[in-house]
Amino acid sequence: MTNMTRLERFLEKLRAEELDGFLVTGEKNIYYLTGFWGSAGTVFISQQRRIFVTDSRYILIAKQVITDFEVVDSRDALGEIARLIADEQLDTIGFDNQVSYAYYQALANRFEGYELKPVYGFVEELRQIKDASELAIIRQACQISDQAFLDALDFIKPGKTEREVANFLDFRMRELGATGVSFETIVASGYRSAMPHGVASDKVIAQHESLTLDFGCVFEHYVSDMTRTIHIGQTTDEERAIYEVALQANAALIERAQAGLSFADYDGVPRGIIADAGYGERFTHGIGHGMGLDVHEEPFFGRGAGHLQAGMVVTDEPGIYLDGRYGVRIEDDLYITETGCEVLTKAPKELIVL
Numbered sequence: 001m002t003n004m005t006r007l008e009r010f011l012e013k014l015r016a017e018e019l020d021g022f023l024v025t026g027e028k029n030i031y032y033l034t035g036f037w038g039s040a041g042t043v044f045i046s047q048q049r050r051i052f053v054t055d056s057r058y059i060l061i062a063k064q065v066i067t068d069f070e071v072v073d074s075r076d077a078l079g080e081i082a083r084l085i086a087d088e089q090l091d092t093i094g095f096d097n098q099v100s101y102a103y104y105q106a107l108a109n110r111f112e113g114y115e116l117k118p119v120y121g122f123v124e125e126l127r128q129i130k131d132a133s134e135l136a137i138i139r140q141a142c143q144i145s146d147q148a149f150l151d152a153l154d155f156i157k158p159g160k161t162e163r164e165v166a167n168f169l170d171f172r173m174r175e176l177g178a179t180g181v182s183f184e185t186i187v188a189s190g191y192r193s194a195m196p197h198g199v200a201s202d203k204v205i206a207q208h209e210s211l212t213l214d215f216g217c218v219f220e221h222y223v224s225d226m227t228r229t230i231h232i233g234q235t236t237d238e239e240r241a242i243y244e245v246a247l248q249a250n251a252a253l254i255e256r257a258q259a260g261l262s263f264a265d266y267d268g269v270p271r272g273i274i275a276d277a278g279y280g281e282r283f284t285h286g287i288g289h290g291m292g293l294d295v296h297e298e299p300f301f302g303r304g305a306g307h308l309q310a311g312m313v314v315t316d317e318p319g320i321y322l323d324g325r326y327g328v329r330i331e332d333d334l335y336i337t338e339t340g341c342e343v344l345t346k347a348p349k350e351l352i353v354l
């Protein structure tokens with residue numbers, strides 16, 4: 001299984017879902033299967049044919065990058081694919097159920113006579129299991145964000161604004177090789193740190209405040225996503241105690257995370273620690289999510305039953321938020337193996353007081 005290529009896994013899933021062919025949409029899904037990165041591409045895959053259609057803007061790069069596919073230049077991708085497969089005796093064609101209504105109308109028009117079957121997350125399910133090359137890239141993305149955090153510790157001072165710190169992180173990650181940020185950088189100080197997704201504002205960071213930094217970068221199309229909470233000046237006993245609870249929850253999950261752990265336990269183990277400490281109501285979001293080409297991708301632990309599988313990259317991000325006062329969150333990215341997990345984000349987690 002782990003030695004199978006992405007296309008082999010795709011074809012195996014096609015058989016399992018009893019589909020004769022599948023229309024792949026979405027830039028990241030297409031990149032995953034073909035290596036082509038661009039906004040205009042349509043992919044059709046059956047057991048016999050692999051077709052990639054783009055228009056004249058992208059055709060030269062597509063022909064350079066894409067191997068193992070017929071690369072076709074057309075502005076009518078669906079019509080072109082329907083024409084190419086007309087003699088193939090196919091019956092049931094799958095497509096992503098997230099496409100737009102207009103796309104579906106065009107599809108129904110061009111593929112008249114086929115049974116069209118909407119499927120949720122066909123390629124996204126394959127993308128959950130990272131191969132060695134993907135893991136190597138994600139490791140580098142995490143190294144970049146680790147280093148940017150360490151460098152930011154020298155930059156952060158009372159009197160600076162949250163936005164100045166966010167700009168520092170964003171620019172530093174680019175200096176270290178990132179091509180962008182994986183989401184709008186969260187820098188939340190003091191009372192604003194009680195908002196789990198408080199993006200950086202013009203608020204000035206003051207003495208004795210906590211500061212939550214949640215950020216990540218894009219490196220070779222893959223992302224990192226990490227959170228650290230630090231304190232400025234000095235901390236109270238309560239702040240130290242709450243930090244310790246969040247850290248214990250984060251660490252307990254690292255201890256337990258391995259292939260086979262149920263999604264319910266993935267969330268439940270750290271949540272139980274926070275609840276036992278009396279802050280269950282203050283942990284107001286899910287424990288984490290899958291991560292790869294997208295910063296939030298399958299698996300989503302809140303959605304139904306499932307188990308960790310070797311090769312997943314998932315976040316571990318417990319938090320405690322005291323409305324109007326402050327909050328703490330600690331987030332790592334974990335690569336799941338048969339026997340445990342590798343923590344990809346290595347920035348220090350002991351309480352830092354600047």
Ligand SMILES: [Mn+2]
Binds near residue numbers: 225288315317331
């Ligand atoms: Mn996250």
